[in-house]
Amino acid sequence: MSSSGIAVLWDSEVDWQGDKPFNEDYINNSYSVFSNIASRKNSEVVIGNFSWYENERLTKAYCFRDGEWVKVENVEIDGIFDKFKFDNETVDIKKEMHSKLPVLNNFELEEICKDKLKTYRKFPEHVPETRMANKKNVEELLEENGRVVLKPRYDFGGKGVEVIDDLRDYEPRKDLLVQRFVDSSTGINDLGVDGVHDLRVIMVDDKPAASFVRTPDEGFISNVARGGSMHHFEVDEIPEQALNIAKEIDEEFHEMGKRVYAVDFIFDSEGKPWILEMNSKPGLVFYGDEYIRSWKEPLMEEVVKDLVELVN
Numbered sequence: 001m002s003s004s005g006i007a008v009l010w011d012s013e014v015d016w017q018g019d020k021p022f023n024e025d026y027i028n029n030s031y032s033v034f035s036n037i038a039s040r041k042n043s044e045v046v047i048g049n050f051s052w053y054e055n056e057r058l059t060k061a062y063c064f065r066d067g068e069w070v071k072v073e074n075v076e077i078d079g080i081f082d083k084f085k086f087d088n089e090t091v092d093i094k095k096e097m098h099s100k101l102p103v104l105n106n107f108e109l110e111e112i113c114k115d116k117l118k119t120y121r122k123f124p125e126h127v128p129e130t131r132m133a134n135k136k137n138v139e140e141l142l143e144e145n146g147r148v149v150l151k152p153r154y155d156f157g158g159k160g161v162e163v164i165d166d167l168r169d170y171e172p173r174k175d176l177l178v179q180r181f182v183d184s185s186t187g188i189n190d191l192g193v194d195g196v197h198d199l200r201v202i203m204v205d206d207k208p209a210a211s212f213v214r215t216p217d218e219g220f221i222s223n224v225a226r227g228g229s230m231h232h233f234e235v236d237e238i239p240e241q242a243l244n245i246a247k248e249i250d251e252e253f254h255e256m257g258k259r260v261y262a263v264d265f266i267f268d269s270e271g272k273p274w275i276l277e278m279n280s281k282p283g284l285v286f287y288g289d290e291y292i293r294s295w296k297e298p299l300m301e302e303v304v305k306d307l308v309e310l311v312n
Contacts, residue, residue, distance in 0.1 A: 005043040006307050007058055007077040008034075009050040011084040014062070020069045021047040021062040028069065030285040033297060035064035037304045043311070046075050050084040050093060056100055079103065079311035081303075083281050086114035087154045087175075102310045104303075105280050106256035113261055113280035116153055116177055122252070126245055127275045133178040138170050147181040156279060182274050184266035188213065190239040193231070199265040199273075201238060201246045202282045204302045205258065208235045208246060210295060232295050242273040249278075258306045 008031070014021045020028045035045040046061035058075045079102040084090060098107045105113075112118050120130035131137040133150055141148045142165070152160040153175040163181060164170060187194040193213050202210040212232045238246075242265045253259055262282035265273040284300050286293040 005078050006038060006045050006081060006311060007053075007061065007075075007079070008045060008047045008081045009053065009084050010047070011050055011090075014047060014049045016049075016060060016071075019071075026288040027285050029288070032064045032069075033286075033293075034284065034300055034304065037300055038308065041304060041308045043304075043308050046072065046077065050090065053080075053093065053097065077101065079307065081307055082110065085154070085156075086110055086280075102258075104307055104310055105259050105261060106253075109253050109256045109259055109261065110280045113278040114154055114156075116151060116179075116277055119275070119278050120179075123249065123275060126249075126273075128180040128182050130177055130179045133170070133172070133176040135167075135170065135172065138178045139167055141178055141180055142167060145181050149179040149181050151177050151179060151277075153177050156281065182266055182268050182276075184268065186267070186269045186271075188239065188267050189271060191233060191237065197266065198276050199238075199242060199267070200262050200279075200282070201242065201265070202260070202262045202299060203246060203250055204260050204299070204306060206247075206250050206254065208238060208243065209302050210299045211235055211238050212295075230292065232292075239267075239273065241271075242267075245273060245275070258310045260303050260306060 013027070021031070022028050031047060038045045044063065046058060046063050048058045048061035052058045052060050057077060060071065060073045061075050062069050063072050080097055081104050082094070082097070086094070094107060094110070097103055112122050117130060117132070120127040129141070131141070138148060138150075147163060147165040150162050150164060150170070184198070185196050187197060188199060191199075191213060193215070195215060197213050197215050199213050200211065201208050211234070212230050215229050215231070245265070246263050249263060260282065262279040264276040264279065266276050267273050284296060284303065286296055
């Protein structure tokens with residue numbers, strides 16, 4: 001086949017069993033919109049599993065053409081939108097991809113965002129104290145704060161995150177981190193948000209492109225994948241302190257080229273924003289909700305624009 005442009009690469013979310021790339025229709029529908037946006041910009045999107053990558057091509061992939069998903073094989077690609085996991089198992093293939101093709105995001109930026117310990121070490125003044133979660137570290141932070149957050153070093157979407165206040169609830173796991181607990185239950189006064197929350201600011205290159213607050217159904221974990229609710233705010237409503245931190249972070253990434261990433265903030269009882277984590281793969285799906293689509297589709301447009309410029 002001739003060059004097919006932009007490969008969006010995932011891991012277990014995409015397999016070869018069905019007629020569409022994803023098991024969930026709301027994701028298929030969102031990426032059909034994504035594909036149509038690219039088509040209007042004279043680029044074609046193919047969606048695949050990262051394991052299907054082989055020397056600047058995909059052995060197989062899905063493509064949205066003429067209103068339906070089709071399977072294609074032996075597809076040459078010009079660039080990659082990296083949506084697959086970052087961990088010790090995928091580092092080598094990511095490095096290989098970066099050495100041969102333009103990739104969104106830059107590998108160094110990806111590493112800083114996906115490795116939560118690296119995020120802390122890069123921005124220690126803005127991230128709550130974070131350590132490897134051995135028993136000694138967990139015990140010390142519990143004694144200092146009364147409550148700690150345990151989270152996987154590399155995972156995302158709130159997976160494996162828990163808040164504990166007793167050492168008896170600690171179970172050692174590989175690549176587990178312990179982080180100082182920040183009580184966000186006082187909300188965000190500037191936005192009229194009450195209770196536990198986090199504020200996501202999505203950056204496309206050097207500009208905030210979208211912003212929303214997530215609130216949990218219960219407890220402290222507000223990720224939508226864990227049952228949280230999403231409330232959109234206009235970019236010009238982002239509290240100044242958080243916006244200044246986001247801009248400060250982006251200055252560190254300025255030399256890394258085209259970039260799309262999210263900074264997740266929580267606000268403590270003094271109204272100070274803290275970076276909860278950073279995400280180099282902020283979600284673009286609409287969850288079948290027209291309200292979410294109304295502000296996420298413009299974000300998609302910005303991301304596709306970056307990808308098209310990256311590969312041309």
